[in-house]
Amino acid sequence: MDYILEMNNIHKHYGESAVLRDVTLKVRPGEIHALLGENGAGKSTLMNILFGMPVIHATGGFKGEIRVAGQPVEIHSPQEAMKQGIGMVHQEFMLIPGFSITENIKLNREISHPNLVSRVLGHELESLDHTAMAKDARLSLDSVGVSIAEGTRVGGLPVGYMQFVEIAREIDKRGVRLLVFDEPTAVLTESEAEQLLKVMKSIADSGIAIIFITHRLNEVMAAADTVTVLRDGGLVGSRAIRETSLTEMAGMMIGRGDEGLNRVAQRQQPLSGKIALKVRDLVVDMPGESVRGLDLDVMEGEILGIGGLAGQGKVGLPNGVMGLYPARGSVTLFDEDLPLNAPRQALEAGLSMVSEDRRGVGLLLDESIEDNISFNAMQIKGSFFTGVGPLKIRSARQVREHAKKMIRDLDIRCTSPAQASGTLSGGNQQKVCIARALTMDPRFLFVSEPTRGIDIGAKALVLETLVKLNREYGLTIVMVSSELMELRSICDRIVIVAEGRVAGILQPDSPDTDFGLAMSGISTQEEQQR
């Protein structure tokens, strides 16, 4: 038995799009196997397949073979995975706050002995053996190096401890042979993370294999024995850690090189060199995407890309500047101070934004295309109104004419300007959002995740539109995107944000390695010092 787990030639489609293509993952007993990849590389899908999650079967299953300890198995539900000795430490804690640690660890696997009632009414009513349960829990807690009393309620524990309780619960399961850690260090402090890595090593030493999902290269180097890198649903390769390096891993993770890169034509005139937007020490309190002290200068007339992994704060920047989430710091637009937390002032100053949350913030889904396009201009600039006596009411004619022009200019595919925007395809919805921003005649445009959830053809059109706006009208654009390829194809410079700060400012043709390192929070200079 060489491998505890083999997942061979896994293919998975969601509808038309392939999310996994011929991926193979082999894990030896007692090793820590890192699974590395950007957002959307296919890590989660692979793990969902391993655990037989309902979402996989609901979307037509997968192709390929899973072997546990050399035996081919079919896993149809998380319960079956558990029977095979596969456990999961979740990223979001699945603990009951009102229960003690012991109760949480032993939930649904309680040790009990029969009593009078249970003999009559079945084993559901057996008495709990608290002593034995506490003993078991203590053992598991000790093995993860947590000294806290097993009877403590989970509710008040620090986040780090909850993570350990979660791990202790998985270890306590009898016959666990493989544990999956899904980004376990994401919520931990540095010292907690270090301890976690130690615990993982000691678990591995006891013979349990670990799949360690992360995008922090440092931790992979520190803890893992083997690393498998996924990219865009395909397998890039597996390496033993001692045979690889940080740079190689970063390259593998990003590594498209110039393949498929469609760099747009270089600009004719050089930039004026003036600063359009100056951001100093910006802190944005946006849940899941908080910015923690970011400094940035945007040049007039450029397209600046902002990249980085999900949850690192790249989306927080435009939302903070536009006043949509509580923010602190100083922002200057064309040498004028911009008040924060004031969307109206931001819009009046000539800023516009195309939101990443198209359906939530970007559109009134039940309203028509024309109303969506004209709304901001009507509210901020008072356009498209006509007088009826003392009242000023919406001019249906002006709104319609403008909408028609925009539909023509941006090539929005629709039946009429009166069609509800919610019934449009993703790409056309995005164009409606852009049309609304343009109706404001902005001096500065934020575009946040413009290609999220739209098909490839529409992506290219949206990007083309942005380039056209920049080249023809000299519009300064800041584009936030999770797709590095997009950024590299149209941006003048690319800022990588990690942990709420700027981790590096790179050129579109910088090597993959630099992008990979910056994304995992290692600034290029830091690496050079090593």
Next chain:
Amino acid sequence: MKQIKTQWAAAILLAVLALSLLATGIWGFAQRGQEQTQAALLKMRNYAVLRTAAGAIVNDLALNAKREARAYADANGYSRNQRSAYADEQEQLARKAAEEKYFGSTKSLDRTDLNLSIEALETALTGFTRLETQEKAAYAEVWREEQKAKAAKAAEQETASAEDGALSEDALVVSAEEKVDYSGFVPSAQLAALGETLTPAYDAMYDVLETSLPDLQPAMRAQLREPLIAVVKGGESDFQTEYDHYAKTGADTIYVGGERTRMFIARQATNLVVLAAGTLVIALTVFYYKPLKRSLGMPRLVISFFFLLLLVAAALYNINVPGMMSTVLWRTGMYGVLALAMLPGIQSGISLNMGMTVGIIAGLISTLVALEMNMTGWGAFLFSVIGGIILALPIGILYGKLLNRLQGSEMTVSTYVGFSFVSLFCIAWMLLPFKNPKLTWALGSGLRTMHNMSDSFGQLLDNFLSFTVLGVKVPTGLLMFFLLCCLLMWLFSRSRSGLAMNAAGANHRFAEAAGVNVNLMRIIGTTISTVIAAVGIIVYSQSFGFMQLYNGPKQMGFVAASAILIGGATVTRAKVSHVIIGTFLFQGVLALGIQVANAAIAEGGLSEVMRILISNGIILYALTQSGGESRG
């Protein structure tokens, strides 16, 4: 594709059914005029007369048999139980034998002398019947007025509990149609004299009957006078009533086979035509199902359908349909403005403003002030409306601020605010310093529960420019006022603030991103809603004719919410058209539903149960439908 074919097939089948129903109905109408049918009807009349007379003989024989059986039993020393059982048995046997003997024969139906004598009696009856109908109608009018006054007075003088003080206008609608109690009816001297002149004609007819039924006893001449006259009197009215009248005695059984079917179709001709119209509407609905569903939405389709169904049922039950339509129009105008008050609430994102009662109370106060000062007519109305608006403005702003502090559960909060405001004012109505004796309790201080508006501005709008067309009374002023309010609201919703308010309600994050002050928009929406509610209750009161204090306004929010939801609004999205369609459909279904239910099940108190069931059921149904439906 397959679905479309089924749809077509169903539509065509239904259309064919409708057409055949229509054809049958028309054929039935044509038959009514035929000589053959008229002869058959005469035959039925003869049968009815003979049958009624024979009924007396049968009863007589049966009674005799019973008497004899008792005597026999006594003679043979039967026990008490045995005696009564024996008597009953003998009576049954005798009745059966007599019925066979007297009811079975139909051979004497064609007798010319009988025909002629009945005809003579009928002619003699004409004048009498006409006068009697007139006198009875006059009596009924007086009786109804008395009942209405009694009901209002009872409510006005309800001192014990304000809880029961609320008088439902449905109760008024129903009582107007209630069966008139004729026990107090006294015929005039002229009528009595006319009645005397009937005797020769009756005697002549009875003589003919005696030759046909030789077993008639002399005593029965007087005894049978009333029932026989009642049978013959039926001849006055149209075919349908006449047929039903004779059929009551079993006259429809004298025919068999084709003849019977023919008579039946002739009788049902009107109903067949009504059913044909109903089926045709169903066929058209099935045919245009897709576009109808898209433009109206499923709930509206179902409810409109129900409305039509009720109309057909009303026609079948012989309910006065134009009268019902008048009621529906009246109630639409009466409740319309109140339902409109829901609109700005929904548009600004506070969902259903159940707390619109705060505005209602502002409207009530200003009306009370107008009444206190003995104002009347248009002056009183305008004073109340303007005063209501001025009062409602600050209340609405404060209420809006309260709702802003409790975001996320506005519907619960507003319901409780509404209820507690009503309760607070139950105390206030007792304490407010109104002095006009027309408003206060006869003994002690405090305002009465019900206030009759007839001497101030009751029905002012209703009667303004009102006209009657095809029996439907159109309350022009009322409807115009309602539509004017709708127009103003529509204009506002096209203005900058109106658009911003709508966006704030539809998607507050979108609105925020566009620089809209969402909280301010919510306050504006709430305030407008409150102001419209104040105007709404004034319109309602003048139209209803009574103003209700204390717990009267408590349920208004629910009525308004039902109306706008039924019109196609969801708790997050609403348009002016939803208010108009919704109020019409809701009040239409309600008014017709109560009438039809009353006709179908003659039980008192059902109407109120129906009203509650329908209005709350509709809220529930509309809430379950508020998922997506309205898109597009």
